[in-house]
Amino acid sequence: MADKNLQKRSETRPTVRACCDVLENDGEITLKLEMPGVTKDGLNVNIDGDQLEIxxxxxxKRPEGGNYLIHEIREADFYQVYTIDETIDRNKIDASLKHGILTLKLGVKESQKPRKIEIAAK
Incomplete structure (x- = not known):
């Protein structure tokens, strides 16, 4: 007979932190988060003030009938919150999901982008 506490734990959905890469390039910041098995319908990205919540x-889906000999793939919830500063343009945030990787592109405000200062020769 299985331990009841062990059985209860295995039936709950764990919340896990998605592994993430952050890249700054060409006036935008790109976040790539691993979310294997998550579909577009199971994904929610919100921004509230300075909080980016993912x-x-x-x-x-479990097949009908049969008995699992090994059952290691579980349902899971991914959750991540990032604090973004005033340099990010809230109207220039794009998201895409492909092959279990969520890609967020955060646009940097024009006034915050690096620019080259021209030097006048006299």
Whole structure:
């Protein structure tokens, strides 16, 4: 007979932090988050003030009939919050999901982008 506490834990959905790469390039910041098994419908990205909140739900469809010999793939919730500063243009945030990787592109405000200062020769 299985331990009841162990069974309860295995039936709950764990919340995990998505692995993330952050890249700054050409006046934008790109975040790439691993969210295997998450579909577009299971994904929610919100911005509220200086908080960028990312939630993803991975649902696992179990086949009818049969008995699992090994059952390691579980449902899971991904959750991540980033604090973004005033240099990010809230109207220039794009998101895409491909092959379990969520890509967010955060545009930097024009006034905050680096620019070259021309030097006048006299």
């Amino acid at each position: 939630r993803g739900m991975r649902d696992v």
